[in-house]
Amino acid sequence: MGSEEPRTNFLRKFVEFYQTHEIAKPLIPLLLLIAASVALAPHYFLAPMNIKVILMQTTPLALIATGEMLAILMAGIDLSVGSTQAATAMLAAIITKSTGNLGLAVAVAIALGTLVGAINGTLVTKLKIYSFVATLAGLVIWRSFVIIVSGGRLIYGLSEYSVFLNDYGTYIPMGFLLALAVIIGVYLLMTKTTFGRYIYGIGSNEEAVRLAGVRADLVKFLAFTLAGALYGLGGVMLIAMGGFAVDPWSAQGNELNAIASCVIGGIALTGGTGHPLGPLLGAAILTILTNILVLLGVTELATQQIFVGIVLIAAAASLTRGLRYVK
Amino acid sequence: MEIGRGSSTTALSPQITEKDQVLLLAKDIVKKFPGVVAVNHVTYDLKAGEIHGLLGQNGAGKSTLLKVLYGIHRPDHGELYVYGRKVFFKSPRDAREHGIILVHQEVTLMPHLTALENIALLGFMWRKWGARFKKTKFKLYIEDILSKFGIELDLDAKVRDLSVAEKMLVQVATALSMDARILLLDEPTSPMSPKEVERLFDAMKRLKARNLGIAFVTHRVNEALEICDRITVLRNGFKVGTVESRNIDAHELVKMMLGREASEVYMVRDFSDIDKVLARTREEVPLIELRNIVTKPQSPVEVPLKNVSVKVYRGEIVAVFGLVGAGKTELGKTLIGLTKVVSGEIRYMERRVKIKSPADALRLGIMYLPEDRRSEGLIPGFTVVANMDISSLKEYTKWFMVIDRRKEEAAGNDMVKKLNIVTPSLYVKVPKLSGGNQQKVLVARAMLTKARLVIFDEPTIGIDVGAKAEIRRLIYRYSREQGVSVLLLTSEVDEALGLADRIYVMRDGRILGEFINKNLDRDTVLKVLVYGK
Numbered sequence: 001m002g003s004e005e006p007r008t009n010f011l012r013k014f015v016e017f018y019q020t021h022e023i024a025k026p027l028i029p030l031l032l033l034i035a036a037s038v039a040l041a042p043h044y045f046l047a048p049m050n051i052k053v054i055l056m057q058t059t060p061l062a063l064i065a066t067g068e069m070l071a072i073l074m075a076g077i078d079l080s081v082g083s084t085q086a087a088t089a090m091l092a093a094i095i096t097k098s099t100g101n102l103g104l105a106v107a108v109a110i111a112l113g114t115l116v117g118a119i120n121g122t123l124v125t126k127l128k129i130y131s132f133v134a135t136l137a138g139l140v141i142w143r144s145f146v147i148i149v150s151g152g153r154l155i156y157g158l159s160e161y162s163v164f165l166n167d168y169g170t171y172i173p174m175g176f177l178l179a180l181a182v183i184i185g186v187y188l189l190m191t192k193t194t195f196g197r198y199i200y201g202i203g204s205n206e207e208a209v210r211l212a213g214v215r216a217d218l219v220k221f222l223a224f225t226l227a228g229a230l231y232g233l234g235g236v237m238l239i240a241m242g243g244f245a246v247d248p249w250s251a252q253g254n255e256l257n258a259i260a261s262c263v264i265g266g267i268a269l270t271g272g273t274g275h276p277l278g279p280l281l282g283a284a285i286l287t288i289l290t291n292i293l294v295l296l297g298v299t300e301l302a303t304q305q306i307f308v309g310i311v312l313i314a315a316a317a318s319l320t321r322g323l324r325y326v327k
Numbered sequence: 328m329e330i331g332r333g334s335s336t337t338a339l340s341p342q343i344t345e346k347d348q349v350l351l352l353a354k355d356i357v358k359k360f361p362g363v364v365a366v367n368h369v370t371y372d373l374k375a376g377e378i379h380g381l382l383g384q385n386g387a388g389k390s391t392l393l394k395v396l397y398g399i400h401r402p403d404h405g406e407l408y409v410y411g412r413k414v415f416f417k418s419p420r421d422a423r424e425h426g427i428i429l430v431h432q433e434v435t436l437m438p439h440l441t442a443l444e445n446i447a448l449l450g451f452m453w454r455k456w457g458a459r460f461k462k463t464k465f466k467l468y469i470e471d472i473l474s475k476f477g478i479e480l481d482l483d484a485k486v487r488d489l490s491v492a493e494k495m496l497v498q499v500a501t502a503l504s505m506d507a508r509i510l511l512l513d514e515p516t517s518p519m520s521p522k523e524v525e526r527l528f529d530a531m532k533r534l535k536a537r538n539l540g541i542a543f544v545t546h547r548v549n550e551a552l553e554i555c556d557r558i559t560v561l562r563n564g565f566k567v568g569t570v571e572s573r574n575i576d577a578h579e580l581v582k583m584m585l586g587r588e589a590s591e592v593y594m595v596r597d598f599s600d601i602d603k604v605l606a607r608t609r610e611e612v613p614l615i616e617l618r619n620i621v622t623k624p625q626s627p628v629e630v631p632l633k634n635v636s637v638k639v640y641r642g643e644i645v646a647v648f649g650l651v652g653a654g655k656t657e658l659g660k661t662l663i664g665l666t667k668v669v670s671g672e673i674r675y676m677e678r679r680v681k682i683k684s685p686a687d688a689l690r691l692g693i694m695y696l697p698e699d700r701r702s703e704g705l706i707p708g709f710t711v712v713a714n715m716d717i718s719s720l721k722e723y724t725k726w727f728m729v730i731d732r733r734k735e736e737a738a739g740n741d742m743v744k745k746l747n748i749v750t751p752s753l754y755v756k757v758p759k760l761s762g763g764n765q766q767k768v769l770v771a772r773a774m775l776t777k778a779r780l781v782i783f784d785e786p787t788i789g790i791d792v793g794a795k796a797e798i799r800r801l802i803y804r805y806s807r808e809q810g811v812s813v814l815l816l817t818s819e820v821d822e823a824l825g826l827a828d829r830i831y832v833m834r835d836g837r838i839l840g841e842f843i844n845k846n847l848d849r850d851t852v853l854k855v856l857v858y859g860k
Contacts, residue, residue: 193728194720204708212718213689272708
């Protein structure tokens with residue numbers, strides 16, 4: 001690094017910002033990606049409707065990625081994301097269909113997500129099952145739950161959920177604003193409170209945190225529970241942003257998208273480092289990347305995924321720079 | 328295909344070694360780490376047909392020296408000679424090329440493979456990628472070596488099923504299969520039972536008879552006396568001296584190992600107030616009392632406590648003195664609920680209590696500061712101030728759990744001033760500080776909790792002399808000014824004598840004696856440690 005001294009004052013400041021602010025890891029690539037997208041397809045990309053689509057698609061992903069972040073910051077992982085999201089969405093859909101009460105449906109969805117998170121937390125802290133394994137079991141169990149309660153059928157026509165798409169002429173959907181508010185809430189929780197401090201501590205050196213007299217198991221339980229609640233809200237947004245329909249296999253593989261958003265957002269898988277708004281930006285990067293590929297005519301999913309994979313590799317490599325080795 | 332390396336490649340490891348030929352010479356070695364000189368101008372030599380012990384306490388520099396000999400660390404100063412030739416080791420690979428093998432403290436084998444596969448892959452097949460694995464031929468070759476050295480091993484057993492001593496022998500066999508002439512054994516006996524130790528020693532004697540040179544690192548005085556021909560004693564990175572083991576006894580050796588610090592470094596207390604403190608032990612009930620505690624170890628390295636009874640009164644500084652492996656850490660961890668107590672009881676102000684976790688202990692006002700700062704004490708991702716107040720974070724909140732940054736900063740600044748912590752700011756990450764200052768951060772952590780009993784486990788290990796004196800003074804002043812009880816777990820007799828009101832002596836999980844630190848003679852304490860009662 002010594003040989004490539006930044007030549008100008010501006011560059012030096014830029015490098016310093018990049019090195020001292022964790023948010024820079026996803027923020028700078030996001031800005032570059034937006035700039036590139038504008039340059040490549042200005043008329044399509046900047047069209048208000050396209051921006052609304054990007055915000056809509058970012059919303060559920062940003063919510064589950066923020067939940068996933070809680071697990072990853074503690075050097076754990078949560079693989080139950082996609083199935084939980086589908087389960088909550090399916091339950092919400094069924095309740096909406098049978099009662100027509102949107103508020104009740106949303107509340108139950110979030111409650112189910114919270115319950116799933118609490119179960120994950122209990123498995124990890126009480127039965128001492130690695131979070132990878134405990135949530136892998138959740139991944140299959142909750143998907144089966146969806147298939148059973150739905151009878152394998154698609155539920156559609158859930159037009160009540162259009163309230164989340166209202167934009168009152170601003171092209172910013174209400175659902176996105178709601179998610180943003182929740183994510184900012186999590187950000188404040190992570191940076192301003194004892195709870196957030198303990199989560200970062202557990203990821204950095206759990207043994208020391210325990211010896212310091214912190215009830216680490218309680219913190220872990222609460223973190224997984226909160227993550228579950230976020231998946232529940234993510235499930236609701238899935239209905240709203242996904243054409244007012246839920247099918248038994250929706251949100252499949254979303255745990256991988258959530259993890260990718262975290263990694264791109266600068267949350268190291270070794271735990272303890274990363275900015276709480278990183279997953280939101282990571283989710284935005286993934287969404288915009290797919291969006292611009294579609295606008296450029298790359299409509300085949302498989303080809304898109306190759307680009308996503310390449311971005312993931314680049315992001316992961318930048319996260320572990322300076323480490324001697326990784327596993 | 329040729330097997331074995333001495334016959335094929337290098338002229339640097341000649342096959343014939345005569346007795347007393349110097350195999351390895353490390354001259355004037357210096358190795359520095361941030362904040363501490365781990366090895367300080369040490370000269371060490373190893374002859375053919377001898378076992379040369381390296382004896383010292385934790386942090387004496389013996390493992391670091393061994394790592395220099397094996398090419399893991401590069402020395403900042405000094406020279407290495409193998410068979411009289413000057414060498415530079417860039418990595419362990421170079422050391423192995425010269426016939427030097429380090430047998431690790433933590434066994435570094437592949438547990439799911441057989442002994443034979445381990446010996447072959449890590450030994451004579453090392454770096455021969457893509458060669459065929461000729462099982463029958465290899466087995467004959469290894470059996471031949473083993474019988475030559477009189478080592479018994481079941482080659483087809485999976486390594487995970489072997490005992491600790493057998494695993495060590497697999498590592499030794501690995502070295503022998505490469506024609507290594509120099510073995511570096513890094514505390515091989517610490518996880519072993521006495522029977523296993525005997526087995527290893529038997530093997531070592533046979534290797535010695537075959538003119539191998541063995542460097543044997545240990546902190547156990549009796550083992551060093553039993554097996555070594557010569558013993559080099561290290562303390563705080565310095566070489567105290569090299570002695571012939573037949574000319575010295577355990578008592579003398581312990582004295583060398585513990586050394587004698589300059590009195591201004593360790594004598595941080597005055598004795599004018601000792602009567603007042605001791606009077607409380609007659610008038611009051613003990614703050615905390617362990618009664619006949621027996622524990623069951625949860626891992627092979629944990630020392631079981633055998634009928635341990637210890638009392639600590641209000642405002643008193645009690646030292647538990649014992650060498651490494653005496654069970655001091657286990658005693659401390661019993662008080663924070665981290666050992667498995669089979670019988671006996673813990674009493675807090677006469678009331679029987681169950682302590683299940685460090686959080687439980689903290690609620691009673693008991694705080695433990697671990698010996699291993701890096702892995703158990705500090706949170707590397709945290710800033711200096713966050714490391715200080717992690718145990719007392721609830722004190723610095725407003726509205727339920729929002730951290731009050733201003734209050735936090737004020738407390739942090741107060742501690743930096745009081746403890747004279749050298750740091751560019753409260754908000755740098757704690758690994759940037761030197762060892763002594765990191766330790767002070769932990770002391771600050773205890774002070775901020777307003778605990779009633781603080782357990783300091785080896786608070787001055789691995790830090791430089793100046794910081795040592797400072798931290799001892801801080802502990803003394805803190806206890807006296809705040810009326811906090813201190814339980815000091817230490818392997819340095821001077822630290823106990825210079826700081827404590829009462830001293831317990833501990834060995835092998837037992838309390839051997841209790842002294843009131845008043846006109847107490849250093850030798851009296853050491854004699855109890857060496858000879859028991």
